[in-house]
Amino acid sequence: MPDPLVRLQARGLAKRFEFRGGSIQALDGLDLEVVDGELVSVIGPSGCGKSTLFTLLAGLEEASAGTLWLDGERCDASRLLGRVGYMPQRDLLMPWRTILDNTTLGPEAAGVGRAEARRRALELFPAFGLAGFERRRPSELSGGMRQRAALLRTFLAGREVVLLDEPFGALDSLTRAGMQQWLVQMWEEHRKTILLVTHDVDEALFLSDRVYVLSPRPGRVELALEVDLPRPRSYGLTTAEPFVERKRLLLEHLGMALGEAS
Amino acid sequence: MSMPARTDPRAPWPLGDEEQTAPGRRRAGPAGRVLPPVVFSLLVLGAWQTYTELADISPLLLPSPWAVARSVVANASLFADNAIVTLQEILLGFALGSATGMALALLLTSSLLAERAVYPWLVASQMVPIVAVAPILVVWFGFTIVPKVVVVALVCFFPLVVNTIDGLKSVDPEMVRLMRTLGMTRPRIMRSVRVPSALPYVFSGLRVAMALSVIGAVFGEWVGASEGLGYLMLALNNQLATVDLFAAVAVLSLLGIALFFLVGLVERLVIPWHHETRRGLQQ
Helix, strand or coil: CCCCCEEEEEEEEEEEEEECCEEEEEEEEEEEEEECCCEEEEECCCCCCHHHHHHHHCCCCCCCEEEEEECCEECCHHHHCCCEEEECCCCCCCCCCCHHHHHCHHHHHCCCCHHHHHHHHHHHCCCCCCCCCCCCCHHHCCHHHHHHHHHHHHHHCCCCEEEEECCCCCCCHHHHHHHHHHHHHHHHHHCCEEEEECCCHHHHHHHCCEEEEECCCCECEEEEEECCCCCCCCHHHHHCHHHHHHHHHHHHHHHHHHHHHC | CCCCCCCCCCCCCCCHHHCCCCCCCCCCCHHHHHHHHHHHHHHHHHHHHHHHHHCCCCCCCCCCHHHHHHHHHHCHHHHHHHHHHHHHHHHHHHHHHHHHHHHHHHHHHCCHHHHHHHHHHHHHHHHCCHHHHHHHHHHHHCCCCHHHHHHHHHHHHHHHHHHHHHHHHCCCHHHHHHHHHCCCCHHHHHHHHHHHHHHHHHHHHHHHHHHHHHHHHHHHHHHCCCCCHHHHHHHHHHCCCHHHHHHHHHHHHHHHHHHHHHHHHHHHHHCHHHHHHHHHHHC
16 A cells, blocks of 8 residues: 555556567566655657657556556546646647637536536636647647646646656757746646656756666666755756766666667 | 745635637638638639630540530529439438447457457458449339448448548547546446547448449449439430530539538538637647
8 A cells, every 4th residue: 555645657558469460569567656846757769669668657558457546546547547648749639629629628527517618728828838838739839838738728627647758858948948937837836736847857857856767678666766956946957067967877877778679 | 936926725726827729710701611712713713714615525435514504594493393303312321331340449449359260351341343243222122212222321331441440549548547546437437538539430331331322323223214313314425415414413413422521511510619729739
């Protein structure tokens, strides 16, 4: 039985994909935990099963082996589905809905009335930098704005634990830096429990309380690094000595992991 | 990596560089849309007119556009009366065929077994020449509007089935997964995700069906009718009234073009986002 403060915990998680002519062991014996109010990152070489991990945690697929707990309750996929917030890499905004109506999908699915769902969403629009764009369609927005709209949709669904799968991966570096800064401020204010997949070491260190480094396939936790850097954080931190030290450590583990792969 | 100092997350977004990418739309004005087809049509008709005059072609073989236009005006009420009959057949058949096609597509996509079992029959139904079936329809339903409506429905229904099935399958699987994590039920995903994604495909099917249904109505009238533009064409052909025959064809064409663009207009009203997105991609 995990600690009551632990929101999400995985023990010995494994996923094997069977197909005609073979199988792929995507994850094998993965352990991780996310404590209430923590922002935790998962990094690893490409193809290490990061996205697979998220489909398991979101309840979209059943694990081949291992155990998952959500809020101390042992859960299979069907019990996780709809209880863990999930934001995929692409924004997946519906082109036929306005930005406002895209963000209210979560409450709508939960049976909240349209007017009430819109009221809740509109309150968050300024904080997400989307004020004035409520009635626009996704095609009229820039990549950064679309990503913020997708984040707003995810947060408005009101899940206690939120999974973000490379949310800023497709953005240019300047926009991404702005988004990271903004996310860290939002998070420091609201203290949501967030698990973030990224391939960006700087992003992982800058945002997180803890970073899990995954090994190449089959994915396992290679290193769990507590990031005890002071908060609130600002971008000046990324060039300071303690940050760089930890970055070196992470890169060494990633490099080693990559070395093993080749 | 210097960032603007910012402490209040509720303050306006700091990066002013990326607010709204959609640039000023380079839309052709009304003149840009109307002028090319008008100029092109005038060129074609002008060449045609000049040719018939210079080569002194008999109007029995190829009437000049001017003669055809005069016939349209002279016989306006005759054409109008018959056009209304044909228009009724087209609209009823189009509505019946399209609705059946869409309903069948919904049914087939909800069951893989049903789709596999029925799909070959759908394709086979299109191999049956309408010319062969139409006389039997007349035997079944008599000299009423029914056989014509059925013929039109038969040609309409196939593009709708195929396009609607493709459309319902075109939905982004990632989108469906996301909706499941948001707690959406399957019927709701059908309504909120699959059906809207399918609409652009449905409208492509509707446009094809509308074009086909005009021919379908004429076919239906040829087999057995006492009024309608198709019937009129047959009668004029028998009388060797080539000028008036061309005039009837012209009226039918105009009717078809109007109906085709009407579908396009409805599409713009129903799924404006589709055109906005496409325009966005072109830029």
